[in-house]
Amino acid sequence: MKTSILTIASSLLLALGLSAASADTLADVKSKGTLTIGVKNDYPPYGFLNDKGEIVGFEVDLGKYVAKELLGPDGKVELVPVVAANRIEFLNSGRIDIILATLGVTAERGKVIDFSEYYVSAPGPSILAPKAATFAKWEDLKGQTLCGIQGSYFNKHLTEAFGINLTNFKTQPEAYRALKDNRCVGFAFDDMTLRKKTEEADWADYKIAIDPYEYIPQAAGIRKDDVAFRDAVNKAILKAEAEGKLIEWETTYGMPHAKYIAERAEAAKAKLKP
Amino acid sequence: MFNLDYSWLADPVYQGWLIRGTLTTIELAFASSAIAFVIGLFGALALTLRIAWLDAVIELFVEVFRNTPPLLQMLFFYFTLSTVGLRMTDPATGVSVPLLSAFACALISLSLFGGALCIEAFRSGLDSLPRAVTEAARSLGYSRWQRFRRIEAPIASRICLPALTNIMTNQFKTTSQASVITVPELMYYAGQIYNDTFRTAEVMILVLFIYVSLVSLLSWGMVRIERMLAFPGYGKGA
Numbered sequence: 001m002k003t004s005i006l007t008i009a010s011s012l013l014l015a016l017g018l019s020a021a022s023a024d025t026l027a028d029v030k031s032k033g034t035l036t037i038g039v040k041n042d043y044p045p046y047g048f049l050n051d052k053g054e055i056v057g058f059e060v061d062l063g064k065y066v067a068k069e070l071l072g073p074d075g076k077v078e079l080v081p082v083v084a085a086n087r088i089e090f091l092n093s094g095r096i097d098i099i100l101a102t103l104g105v106t107a108e109r110g111k112v113i114d115f116s117e118y119y120v121s122a123p124g125p126s127i128l129a130p131k132a133a134t135f136a137k138w139e140d141l142k143g144q145t146l147c148g149i150q151g152s153y154f155n156k157h158l159t160e161a162f163g164i165n166l167t168n169f170k171t172q173p174e175a176y177r178a179l180k181d182n183r184c185v186g187f188a189f190d191d192m193t194l195r196k197k198t199e200e201a202d203w204a205d206y207k208i209a210i211d212p213y214e215y216i217p218q219a220a221g222i223r224k225d226d227v228a229f230r231d232a233v234n235k236a237i238l239k240a241e242a243e244g245k246l247i248e249w250e251t252t253y254g255m256p257h258a259k260y261i262a263e264r265a266e267a268a269k270a271k272l273k274p
Numbered sequence: 275m276f277n278l279d280y281s282w283l284a285d286p287v288y289q290g291w292l293i294r295g296t297l298t299t300i301e302l303a304f305a306s307s308a309i310a311f312v313i314g315l316f317g318a319l320a321l322t323l324r325i326a327w328l329d330a331v332i333e334l335f336v337e338v339f340r341n342t343p344p345l346l347q348m349l350f351f352y353f354t355l356s357t358v359g360l361r362m363t364d365p366a367t368g369v370s371v372p373l374l375s376a377f378a379c380a381l382i383s384l385s386l387f388g389g390a391l392c393i394e395a396f397r398s399g400l401d402s403l404p405r406a407v408t409e410a411a412r413s414l415g416y417s418r419w420q421r422f423r424r425i426e427a428p429i430a431s432r433i434c435l436p437a438l439t440n441i442m443t444n445q446f447k448t449t450s451q452a453s454v455i456t457v458p459e460l461m462y463y464a465g466q467i468y469n470d471t472f473r474t475a476e477v478m479i480l481v482l483f484i485y486v487s488l489v490s491l492l493s494w495g496m497v498r499i500e501r502m503l504a505f506p507g508y509g510k511g512a
Binding site: 150151152153155156159160167168169170174177178181182183 | 287353356357364369372376454462465466469
């Protein structure tokens with residue numbers, strides 16, 4: 001946790017130093033005519049490179065939409081690829097105006113930045129298992145052997161909280177192979193990845209046997225106490241939700257349609273009704 | 275200068291993992307060394323019989339298992355054997371499952387790898403026996419088996435003890451590759467711990483220390499055995 005403490009400390013210092021200078025990002029962005037967005041470029045479907053080498057994705061489209069709302073139809077967007085380790089520093093040092101990069105909402109991050117509306121609820125791990133599998137709850141897996149991937153962040157929790165006996169492989173192909181060999185009764189991994197697997201012909205006899213036990217809300221990262229900018233971003237996100245844009249982008253990027261996004265779309269519609 | 279943080283060691287889950295991992299490593303190393311020792315002994319004995327087809331079989335065995343990486347052997351046993359039909363039906367669920375567990379695959383691979391090296395070590399021990407000794411035994415009327423048991427094996431095993439120590443320490447370190455086929459040994463848990471805590475340096479230093487301690491203990495024990503078995507004229511029996 002040394003790096004994150006360093007990150008927090010340095011970004012706190014930067015935030016203090018910069019707060020007077022650029023507390024009004026909205027005005028800055030409007031005068032520049034460009035919104036500089038920190039996005040992922042290696043994380044489909046949220047932000048990734050397409051065949052032409054352009055950064056595209058769910059959060060990239062959201063960023064472009066927000067820019068148009070803030071700056072009008074001529075508003076420009078600058079996409080800056082970020083990774084988990086540097087995105088908060090980039091924001092607080094002024095390198096980017098907003099983070100739209102699979103940013104999970106946590107209390108620790110809430111100390112150094114503000115979050116926008118929570119536009120996505122990212123699923124944690126689920127279980128891929130043969131269609132004949134009889135388990136349906138995480139509690140049913142106590143003492144069972146499940147395949148996993150070495151180093152996944154939820155491995156410790158699965159062992160500790162549910163008493164699952166994990167057999168962890170180095171790579172996904174090995175784990176899929178072991179599941180087919182019945183070395184384990186199911187494969188515990190990132191829900192979105194497993195759901196895509198069930199669509200493949202080879203995996204027609206398999207299902208998502210158990211849904212994720214947790215969802216982590218995902219939001220845009222905004223500099224602390226940048227109230228006018230945050231309000232404007234939130235308004236743009238709500239408008240996108242009310243227009244059903246997020247559901248559209250789910251379709252564009254082959255994501256399963258999440259209940260969370262559908263519900264938020266309904267709520268936004270109700271809210272924006274005159 | 276070194277800002278090491280070992281606070282994660284206070285977590286009982288990590289403590290349990292490290293202990294279980296260390297025990298699995300020790301178990302795998304000792305079991306495979308014991309089997310390798312037996313393979314080596316009988317392989318070398320068989321070579322002294324000078325039966326052409328048996329020599330060819332043993333030579334092939336040595337060449338195959340000494341000359342392929344243990345990691346490849348483990349992956350082969352783990353993924354390939356179950357595909358070509360080495361399976362059984364689980365009595366509890368009625369599902370067809372692989373016959374060999376991950377631990378069994380690692381044990382077999384390490385035993386055969388170590389066994390191939392042991393055959394060579396014992397053979398070199400037997401080869402270095404002075405011809406006069408075996409001829410003296412023969413002239414005293416020892417049968418082939420008696421000669422091996424009472425004269426050749428005792429002397430040859432003393433001569434090749436240092437080589438055996440090498441093989442055993444190697445065996446110990448090679449167990450770390452079993453993490454690839456999910457054997458929950460020390461490296462397997464170490465990887466999970468540093469992925470959780472991001473304390474890579476601290477975990478690596480601790481694991482290094484555990485390996486060094488275990489292997490040092492092993493070679494210290496082997497030196498003791500060497501001293502105990504020493505007799506005048508050979509090795510440590512000055």
